[in-house]
Amino acid sequence: AQSVAQPEDQVNVAEGNPLTVKCTYSVSGNPYLFWYVQYPNRGLQFLLKYITGDNLVKGSYGFEAEFNKSQTSFHLKKPSALVSDSALYFCAVRDRSARQLTFGSGTQLTVLP
Amino acid sequence: EAGVTQFPSHSVIEKGQTVTLRCDPISGHDNLYWYRRVMGKEIKFLLHFVKESKQDESGMPNNRFLAERTGGTYSTLKVQPAELEDSGVYFCASSQLANTEAFFGQGTRLTVV
Numbered sequence: 001a002q003s004v005a006q007p008e009d010q011v012n013v014a015e016g017n018p019l020t021v022k023c024t025y026s027v028s029g030n031p032y033l034f035w036y037v038q039y040p041n042r043g044l045q046f047l048l049k050y051i052t053g054d055n056l057v058k059g060s061y062g063f064e065a066e067f068n069k070s071q072t073s074f075h076l077k078k079p080s081a082l083v084s085d086s087a088l089y090f091c092a093v094r095d096r097s098a099r100q101l102t103f104g105s106g107t108q109l110t111v112l113p
Numbered sequence: 114e115a116g117v118t119q120f121p122s123h124s125v126i127e128k129g130q131t132v133t134l135r136c137d138p139i140s141g142h143d144n145l146y147w148y149r150r151v152m153g154k155e156i157k158f159l160l161h162f163v164k165e166s167k168q169d170e171s172g173m174p175n176n177r178f179l180a181e182r183t184g185g186t187y188s189t190l191k192v193q194p195a196e197l198e199d200s201g202v203y204f205c206a207s208s209q210l211a212n213t214e215a216f217f218g219q220g221t222r223l224t225v226v
Contacts, residue, residue: 004155032212034214041219043116043117043119043217043218043220044156044204044217044220046214046217049214090156092156099168099169100172101156101158102158103155103157105153
């Protein structure tokens with residue numbers, strides 16, 4: 001069975017500071033990993049994915065994530081946070097035999113001006 | 114290109130009533146998924162269509178939920194009769210291939226009172 005943990009319900013960061021949203025996963029075999037973001041009153045929007053290759057994945061809006069196999073982590077990062085990055089972030093995993101995604105419980109990111 | 118659209122955006126019904134949610138996937142996407150987020154918890158998989166066929170319905174909570182995708186285009190998810198614990202946000206997603214990222218709709222917020 002696959003699972004995802006997002007240990008922080010809420011992350012607050014000052015505008016201009018770097019941000020990290022944490023994600024760890026459990027899956028048999030090699031995973032596909034995803035980050036999605038939900039802005040207020042909007043649907044889930046795809047940010048980035050790791051399938052294979054370079055452990056550092058770059059995505060939309062300046063976000064990136066680093067795949068760490070030994071720590072089974074896929075933390076989302078951004079060097080300089082914007083107030084407009086405030087949203088709900090979901091990490092998701094899929095093993096290579098499954099079709100559906102398994103999501104974490106989400107992390108509310110608030111960037112303070 | 115139009116994204117995944119869901120109707121209605123909000124629905125408030127009484128316990129015991131019937132509600133039908135609709136999802137229009139991105140044109141040409143054979144894979145269609147239903148997910149739901151209950152009480153601010155993680156987003157959970159309900160079922161997966163490939164064209165008009167149910168590929169995996171292991172996440173459907175009970176037989177009060179019925180999903181259809183006639184003709185392999187739009188899909189409906191009917192809850193009959195609705196119970197209080199069915200309240201949550203129901204997301205639909207579609208993808209062109211099973212191993213590519215899924216694109217989500219804005220969700221339907223269902224409240225059962």
